[in-house]
Amino acid sequence: MSHRMLGAVNTAVDEFYARAGLVRHAGAMEFWEELAPRCGDSVASEVGEMLKRRARGRSAPGDVEVFCRDAERQRATIDAAAPHTHAWLGILAGIDDLHAAIDLGCGGGVASCFLAAMNPQARIIGVDVSPVAIATARDMAADLGLRNVEFVAADVDGFDAGREFDLVISSAVWAETLDWVHAERRWSALNELPHLLAPGAMHTPLAATASRHLVDDGVYLSLERCRDLAGLAGWVGAQQNVGLNFDTTISDMLTIDGVLTGPERLPLVAAHRNTLPTGAQDLVQWRLRVGDEQFDQALMAxxxxxxxxxxxxxxxxxxxxxxxxxxxxxxxxxxxxxxxxxxxxxxxxxxxxxxxxxxxxxxxxxxxxxxxxxxxxxxxxxxxxxxxxxxxxxxxxxxxxxxxxxxxx
Ligand SMILES: C[S@@+](CC[C@H](N)C(=O)[O-])C[C@H]1O[C@@H](n2cnc3c(N)ncnc32)[C@H](O)[C@@H]1O
Incomplete structure (x- = not known):
């Protein structure tokens, strides 16, 4: 696996959006104006209700079906349902010379299909617990004429593809399935870091499955909506517990601009076995280095x-x-x-x-x-x-x- 030149990356993402019919909206008004004519009034109100629940921090794994029950719905709602997608594909576009990748919690298969389209020589597998999302993912691959991607309806917990991959990816899976409203209440993110990063403290099947499927020198790339630095430490800690250490030299904060939610920053976590575990001080230093004044006021306080x-x-x-x-x-x-x-x-x-x-x-x-x-x-x-x-x-x-x-x- 290597990296493509940055210049080619955005063009590749825009071309894929056009080819797949994924809609990008100029703003919230345009999104709502186009949704009902495209998908029907009942879909627009179902999506509206879902987004309201999400804004209150309540999401559940089955939510994905509201946005990707069929390919047309996915095309029309991707901007609002998965506002990170364009930036996420931009990161994936930089990966070259890929042999095999697995997308854990792939939803409607956009990232898996993108990797497959960009890397015709590679085998890509997308796994998601929702059979509805998987059906949409298969439709998308068929519409795009992709033969090097397959989709499996399965829980990532205990999943075994029977082979290893040089790249494992996941986006909006770990944090999305946490109950933000009732969990993760804390007075201070900093005070939690040593505990969250301590060996043995954090566990999640997602990280374990990622680790099991990664070749020795492979990379696990994930994008998560972590609530604060402690949320990120929980995610990093869970990966480090299965031997995938946070690489501060390639991990970054991605800025995304949600059509309904506005700008936000999400941690792009690159983890692998060929670096040492990151401790609390290293994580803070990294976070300050990749920080942004506008978004980091709580951390600065x-x-x-x-x-x-x-x-x-x-x-x-x-x-x-x-x-x-x-x-x-x-x-x-x-x-x-x-x-x-x-x-x-x-x-x-x-x-x-x-x-x-x-x-x-x-x-x-x-x-x-x-x-x-x-x-x-x-x-x-x-x-x-x-x-x-x-x-x-x-x-x-x-x-x-x-x-x-x-x-x-
Ligand atoms: C917010 S969606 C993100 C989908 C896609 N990765 C994206 O970035 O658009 C979260 C996805 O994780 C899937 N998911 C949640 N828990 C899972 C599990 N235990 N096993 C497999 N998939 C799971 C959900 O079905 C859903 O498709």
Whole structure:
């Protein structure tokens, strides 16, 4: 396996979109205007309901069938259902000299068909638990006249293709099947990293199946919608537990621009056996190197709190319990001091992290009026069901700590 020149990559993706009839929309209005005439009113409302559920963080493996029940639906909804596809194919287009690849959780088969079209000499297999998605994938391959791709309806858990591949890929499979609403609640991504990356901590059948199917010098490329750096660490940790180590030199953050969801950054994880496991510090450094100010505000706030020596001491603070859209979560507003330095820090277990006020000297008292205003403002929010005074024990849990000297890194 080697790499094609970058210049050729985007053209190849656009040509494939045109050949496969995959629609790219200029914006949300155009998407909705075209969907009903193309697929019917009932499909448009089914897709609308599905997207609303997804926006609230609720997705299930069967959701894919709403978007790819047949080839026409897949063509018309790919922009909204799988907004990462164009960028993902752009990455796959760079791969040359491929012998065999397997696409785990292939959905309607777009990436598998693309790899097959780009690499006529290679054998490609797509695997998905949904027979509906697999039927659409087979139709797509037939429409494109591809003879070097096959699709298997099977659960990736325990799946055995009976052979190995130089490339394993998966996109939007691991994170999509997590229940984001009820799982993964955390006060700090940084504090979780050493635990998530510790040997033996994380397991997922997806990573195990990827590892089982990879030749010794093969690469597993995956694209996941990880909620934050801890989400990524969970995914990286699960792969490292099956011997596939995160390669910080080729992994990247991909920027995608969803027609309905706007711009977001997704980690493109390249893992293989010929590099050492990545620890917490390496992962943070990589993430900062490939970062983007616009998208990384929560991480930067955590880094600010974790920097410097000594622990933050509570001057005053409030913890709120809240509920919104059937989603229970907590929020903390903490006025903290460390020597003469002071910070007013706000965090929620839904991923918000903000340093609301900061002073290197002059003490924390100056921020008391701001703290009170914020506390009263938050306390009046409809979503808040109760609140209590914060303690120094809460500070230990809520405030990010420096990773230095905490193992796994
Ligand atoms: C969000 S879709 C992504 C599909 C495709 N990879 C893409 O990027 O468009 C997630 C896919 O993973 C499949 N999937 C989820 N759990 C699976 C499992 N245990 N075994 C096989 N496929 C699974 C679902 O059926 C669905 O097609």
């Amino acid at each position: 955590e880094m600010v709190m974790a920097s410097g020596s000594g622990t933050w001491e509570l001057l005053t603070g409030t913890l709120f319990e809240a509920s919104e859209d059937d989603d229970d979560f907590s929020a903390a507003l903490l006025l903290l001091r460390r020597g003469d330095a002071a910070k007013l820090y706000f965090a929620t277990t839904r991923g918000v992290r903000e340093v609301l006020a900061s002073s290197p000297d002059g003490g924390a008292e100056q921020f008391r009026p701001l703290y009170r205003r914020m506390r009263d403002h938050l306390g009046r929010r409809q979503s808040v069901v109760s609140h209590r005074a914060a303690t120094n024990d809460d500070v230990q849990v809520v405030v990010p700590r420096a990773i230095v000297g905490r193992g796994a890194g």
